Amino acid sequence: MTRRTDPRTVRTTLPAANPAGQLPDFTPVPRQGNRHDGWTEQRQRAFIEALADTGSVHAACKAVDMSQPGAYYLRRQPGAESFRAAWQAALDLGVQRIEDTAMDRALNGVEVPVYSYGKLVGTRRVVNDRLLMFMLRNRAPERFAEGSAKSLNAVGKMELKRLKKQWRQEYRKEWEAEQQAGQKADQEPASPQQKMETAQRARQIIDAKLDELRQSIEARHAAEWKTLSPETRDAYRRYEELRARDLKREVQMPAHLASEEDIATEHAEIERAVQLRKRGGRPEETPTLPPPGWGKRKPAERPAEENPRWRSIKDDGWQ
Template sequence: MIDHSRQKNKKGTIPAFTPVPRHYNRHDGWTPERQRGFIEALADTGSVKSAAHAVNMTPEGAYLLRRHEQAGEFRKAWDAALACGVQRLEDIAMDRALNGVEVPVYSYGKLIGTRRKYNDRLLMFLLRNRAPKRFGEGGAHKENAYTRQQLEKLKAEWRHEWETEKRTESEAVVERLNRKLDLMAERRRADMSAEERRLEAELDAARKRRLALPGPAEADDDAADVEEADFEDAPAEPAAPTAPEEPASHRTVSIKHGWPDDGRATPFRGRW
């Protein structure tokens, strides 16, 4: 049974050909309908295996049919279909090189999102094939520095465009959130009574006055700075005069009582 769910190739891209004649017309063999379906599938997929499976045949049978002595037109159609398939693959590669591919991002075994990954090697490969004089191996020595400079310039431009797009999206999201918050605030004010509005106005005024005043920590710091400045500016007090210390062999004693005197108890002092 032939797979009819596959999208058929456009008409005119594959040359018409005469199917390879078979010795026996078997319903499960390479019938003319299967040969045409195989060529169309080959043009769509670029894979012999996929094209053969699309018509419920094997790739080995397709290669045997290609080697048939009367398969000249079939081989030409085969080559034309492969050219179409290669062009499709080249388009896919160009799309991946320009737009990248989405890859999943996992955290602790759970999928948390995706990110876009770009392949610079694929981009350079396509540039070398599309512009071999500028980016090919022959001009690598002459234009290697120029190529790197151009690639860095292109990367910077692409990065700038991407960041601008992301910034614009972020600003749009913030703007939408602000509009929603403003709308919610307006609805809440509309549902408030006159007394609630008066209390809210007084609360806002108190908050503004509080913000205008210095905080407790700032006030303590200012007071500490003032005290430290006053202490540094104050003149040093003169030291109190002290009496000369007498030798240990001479002790001042009281004549009246007979115990050591400090010189202030009585004016009558003697040597002991």
């Protein structure tokens, strides 16, 4: 892999190099040809140092003016075992630098631009409290964990999970041992008759549950059947007739489905109940025919006079 020839390539400005002794000494990957623009021994060492300083493969490749695929290709070559080990050590140092940067941001914050009406008017420093607590909980979990598993770091969570699994296994072994000891000491093996009675009771319970479930399903189907239109019910009956004809058997409608007469009677009763509720609970008065001769009026009979008296023409009914 050759170096890019673009003269406009800008090399990344690296921070201060790592102190001597932190990076392990490694044997560069042997190359077939020693090209001045290839992965020479000096460029490989510079790449490892840049990787330790930045923690980024892309930035390290840019620092030595080489391509990133070329670095991974070099890592896969035969005899690159020492180079891969140095690569991993450099990444570890880069992670330490990232931790230092995160700690610096947690303590000192970052500069955030301030805009007003679309124009930059200044900056302000913002401190991330969540980042600060994250760093504290991971650096000193025994002091800032607050006694909860959520506040532990990744290692603490894994350790707690392992201990819980171990405690659960130990408790289960003790419980099984106690159960076996209790069965041997207090209980005798059940006789065939007892086993049969237990099976019969279990079968009765299961049958009762199934009957209850069947009844609830039939009741729901019956209620849905009554809400269907007569046309839909006739179509279903026709379907059962055609099905029975194709299967060469008698038509068997489900017993829980009401007939049209029963549905009409139930609807009439519901209608009467509604009308009765509208009348305030009073039954409907059935009209009756008048008695015979109700249109002929009879003169009212006057009581007989006790003492006779003189009558005149003005007297009513005088003859």
